[in-house]
Amino acid sequence: MKAIRRFSVRPVLPESLLPLQELALNLRWSWHPETRELLRSVDPEGWAAAGGDPVRMLSTVSASRLAELAADRGFLRRLGVAAEELRDYLTDDRWYQQEGVELPRGIAYFSPEFGITAALPQYSGGLGILAGDHLKAASDLGVPLIGVGLLYRHGYFRQTLSADGWQQEHYPVLDPHAMPLTLLTEEDGTPVRVALTLPGGRALGAQIWQARVGRVPLLLLDSSLAENDPAERDVTDRLYGGGSEHRLLQEMLLGIGGVRALRAYCRITGHPEPEVFHMNEGHAGFLGAERIRELGEERGLDFDAALRAVRAGTVFTTHTPVPAGIDRFPEELVARHFGPDAELASLDRDRLLELGREPEGTAAPGGQPTAEGQPSPFNMAVLGLRTAQRCNGVSTLHGTVSREMFSGLWPGFDSSEVPIGSITNGVHAPTWTDDAMRDVRAGDMSDADLWQLRREMRERLIQEVRERLRTSWRQRGAARAELGWIDEVLDPDVLTLGFARRVPSYKRLTLMLNDRERMKRLLTHPERPVQIIVAGKAHPADEGGKRLIQELVKFADDPRLRTRIVFLPDYGMAMAGFLYSGCDVWLNNPIRPLEACGTSGMKAALNGCLNLSVRDGWWDEWADQDFGWEIPTADGMAADDPQWRDAVEAAALYGLIEEQVAPCFYDRGGNGGPPVRWMEMVRATIDRLGPKVLAERMVREYVGELYSPAARAHRELDADAARELAAYVERVRREWPGVSVDHVDSGEEPPVLGGVVPLRVRVALGGLDPDAVQVQAVTGRVDENDTLADPRVVPLKPLGGADLEGRWTYEGELTLDRSGPFGYTVRILPAHPMLASHAELGLVALPSMEVEQVPEHEAGVLLR
Incomplete structure (x- = not known):
């Protein structure tokens, strides 16, 4: 029988163990090894069964085990130290407090997804992981940032494969009560609600869940309320799901509802009102419209003056040069959801629509030019650019591409003068550096010891791969007796390449298969074999991406090759950690310049993994022969003959592996010791590249180059100054x-x-x-x-x-x-x-x- 209702029962902890709840509900444990180890020790088997999620683990730990821990003086002493250390982390002055200059009192960071930990699956790929790393680095630096997003009751999706290798999507129901979340409530315990007005007088209500990301609160809006109609209840059902109207409602809830949730949070907690609003992509663009409404109703500013005031304190980051990454809605759909009988009724609807309208007579940013006589679509990236005074791309090259892409908004100016700068993304080292590598500096270890450590990490990865592969084949219908060959999959002494990311066409998952016979020779070379681990998800609506996955899976299913190349379904944060630490080389072969930044190679580099990549995104500015290899590109051929371009670049990739990468890895000298040149490159990657790719560097740059100027402009542009600027x-x-x-x-x-x-x-x-x-x-x-x-x-x-x-x-x-x-x-x-x-x-x-x-x-x- 099936249950008609599902809920999670949280344990009642003895008073001496209450700090466990405090530690489990602050996501700092996800990047703090000592706290994580303490939580794991509560119930090691339960920890493993819960996938390393302490909230889930605590919900299953037995009463007898809790009683045992409550009587364990050594454990209580360790627990007390950990809880006190967390409180110090949350309250002590850090970099931001020690700067000694006037900095923003508060910053609001809006994103449609956040990748903090696998225990909070609210992300699909790089945009969300970047947002999570941004929050974690802000916490470590003491930056007074508040995250704002949506809580998706089905997350993105879980991926399995059919018998013939076709991607299958599954949407498990997520229970917020079983995750590291708490409801935002009024002083009397009543849950806080925000609401949007929908056409026809209906309402879209949402409650607000809080996650604690170290020092940073993260507010997640959830429309799954009994008082909502069924359609409105499902607005926050899935990340990037549904049709145009569904997505529009999600983005209205994120932008408009997010500002209202933020105001409620600051009122209840006493947190300073943000001076700076940061939009992580255009999905949150409606936050500008809500703030224009606030300034009109609360300070009497007209639309133009309010727009100038809003722009002064707003930062917009664009993350994609790919049209599919930018949301565009029919203007009539947007118009229907705003106006006298809908949302933001006090605003001039025509003026609002103008903010998202693509410029006439130019190629539309994020798409093809609008056909003559057809209404221009409402472009969320254009809305973000027009409501933010400071804008940036996420690598130096991406800044250049973005200036060209959006130059139609600034007619008469060369693209080099378009006011879009760049701050290159970074990654959160405490999250992505393997525990075994945390205390390793290249100079502190002999080549032999470092080589042995890297082998142990490779071996651990292979054990993880075999377990996941066995699970995948069982899901595809294989009998247990058929799977003995999996024990021979991969070899801890073979050069291991990793390729894991989302699977849009421009990332070219199957470029490695362009010449299959040559790839087979690489995998089965008698002296210098290569093995490859591949993972990635295609968007549920992307049939082309699914075909690429199926093509790769069928190649990897070949009994002659399946011990040398594997595809692992359900790529996520938990799997990523094993891949980044255990691979020797990280492969990246997008169509240049369509990779805005691409941070997976950065995470691999923190673990001593070398990069083999097209010069795109971050690798374009930091590529160095000591950090890896550049795959030559055939840029000029891209538009005219993409198949020829792929063939040329695939041949270059094969040549690099055959002639440089594999010989370097297997060159053990006469004594059979570690490969000298390879170890030099590993050391250079850790010592010289590692400090460049840090999220702390990235957040410091945001503070100095964007947040602080925006806060100053916000303070200077009071009501009178905003009116004067609008009149000018x-x-x-x-x-x-x-x-x-x-x-x-x-x-x-x-x-x-x-x-x-x-x-x-x-x-x-x-x-x-x-x-x-x-x-x-x-x-x-x-x-x-x-x-x-x-x-x-x-x-x-x-x-x-x-x-x-x-x-x-x-x-x-x-x-x-x-x-x-x-x-x-x-x-x-x-x-x-x-x-x-x-x-x-x-x-x-x-x-x-x-x-x-x-x-x-x-x-x-x-x-x-």
């Missing part, structure tokens, strides 16, 4: 059609190296004053198309007042510090102290072609 922006936009560069004069003398070119420029400013604009000369080397390379900006100064025609004269000098082709142009930009960049408003006036018809050494033409 409206005036500039109204008058800009009358702004122009009318004449440029650079004198008569031919330019020479070391000399100067005097500039005199006559401009029309419409109805604007000179203090509302900046007139600049932009100068630098030029290419054969007269395009300025590495341009340098020279501000020009007004000379006197306006002439009888209302024109203004500006002047300045260009220093000729480089020989060769040289050029300049002149432009006019808006200027205001509260603008974060001169491109922020997307307005620029450039010389017309008529102005450029002047002698060769004058404006806009080469100076040779």
